[in-house]
Amino acid sequence: MSSLHYWNYPTEIFCGPGALDALAERCKLHGMSNPLLVTDPGMLALEPMVLIKAHLQQADIKFAVFSEIASNPSLDDVARGVAAFKAGQHDSLIALGGGSAMDAAKGISMAAVDAQGVEQYEWSSVIAHFPSLADFPHLNLPRLIALPTTAGTGSELGREAVLTDSEQNIKRVISHPELLPASVILDPVLTRGLPPALTAATGMDALTHHIEAFCSPLYHPMSSGVAVEGIRLIQQHLCNAHRDGDDMVAREGMLVASAMAAVAFQKGLGGVHALAHPLGARYHKHHGLLNAILLPYVLVANRETISTDIARLARYLELKQPDFDGFLNWVLELRQRLGIAHTLRDIGLDAEEAAWVGEQALADISSSDTNARVLSAADYSQIFRNAVYGVLSGVKP
Incomplete structure (x- = not known):
């Protein structure tokens, strides 16, 4: 029996040692020809980043790296990410890291399409206006693939992002069905460091x-x-x-x-x-x-x-x-x-x-x-x- 597992609950998941091998194929199937790779600065010199870059380069997938995020990613971090996303004419995102990378990538995905999205889809507004997933408008957000390197937040299987509003010293929760990653890769090799x-x-x-x-x-x-x-x-x-x-x-x-x-x-x-x-x-x-x-x-x-x-x-x-x-x-x-x-x-x-x-x-x-x-x-x-x-x-x- 293969040690690689495939599930779809609530999105597609590849799980097990070697699951990373699915990355390039999923990028191509999702039409991701120029993804922005979002990670935290501490990840840049570590093994997971080396492995991800090698997979993308071997598959001739163009990408750039954005790592200007804090451990509690802020709205300012997202704004810088959106600028990088647009400047590089990126069409999609890959999140590599813990919850900070996942939340930042989701925030970038939302704000790149709808500048007011963080406010419009903040939790209190969602509760008031979108009682079910079917009630949300379709935004056509960029596709996202999530590769967690920590086992904590679970953000890779969530439709939410938690972002810090630095001006008010509070965290804002935004939610939209399209924030759920298109593919999730759970490879324990990425967490061993x-x-x-x-x-x-x-x-x-x-x-x-x-x-x-x-x-x-x-x-x-x-x-x-x-x-x-x-x-x-x-x-x-x-x-x-x-x-x-x-x-x-x-x-x-x-x-x-x-x-x-x-x-x-x-x-x-x-x-x-x-x-x-x-x-x-x-x-x-x-x-x-x-x-x-x-x-x-x-x-x-x-x-x-x-x-x-x-x-x-x-x-x-x-x-x-x-x-x-x-x-x-x-x-x-x-x-x-x-x-x-x-x-x-x-x-x-x-x-x-x-x-x-x-x-x-x-x-x-x-x-x-x-x-x-x-x-x-x-x-x-x-x-x-x-x-x-x-x-x-x-x-x-």
Whole structure:
């Protein structure tokens, strides 16, 4: 049996060692004759970039590289990318990297066609005007192929992009069906150079996506099922990938789990992301690391609503203590094994802006509206304080 897998869920996916070999063929099938390759500056001298360039050059596919993006890509980054896209008369995009490259490429795709698209398809506007995928207007956005080099965001299987509005220090979520990549290539070889700390943070990001989707109050049993299995894959593979970056079984397992998370969170996210988005925009901390630190504190805040479902999840994971406390302890022990900080203070944050953080978290309706229980701005402020000081207790505004 071949080690290369082909799936179409919700777009076409090539998965396994050697999946990169499909890149040139997919470019030609999608009519991509001059793609702009979007990546982050840290990727330029690494093996994945060398491999991608070689594949494209061997296939005589013209391309250029754009790498002027931050770890939390901004609207300004997108504007520079659009200028490069138009100047090079590019017809399509390839995203290589983690969530920053994926989000930047999607933003460039949107803004290159519709200069007002980031505003028109911002989450609050989408909720108000486009209740289903069929309601969106056809934009004929440039085709995009996504090649993740981290296993965390799952953006390669999402129809959304998260971009920082630097003027207001907030993150904006834009959504459109055509932002979903035309092809996704999950090749674990592209992730083997990922440092242990990034493997840990991105892996915890994927875990947070699955847990928040599973706990969302929306009814979407298909996404719930994907989330449960995604969590099991992370339980099975994350520590192995962290310990041995050349473990291709673990690397592939984490890539699959990360991609599955984007399917799972069609059901929604929650308070962890509602808090992480403004914190990432204001303090420029790694999104996955913020999620990893915040996760236990939000779980505790949601305990009264999610304890029954979490106990069911704990039984599926075959935890020794199959209840909420056993699951929480598993999360805490996993973080410790991965070297994740326990508090936000450990990464340089303080509680001075707690009121602002609470207001921004509540305003982030892309995440706060689907938290397991309704939380106020004061509740979010207290969770933030708890995460700064390491207080794993209930929310007490």
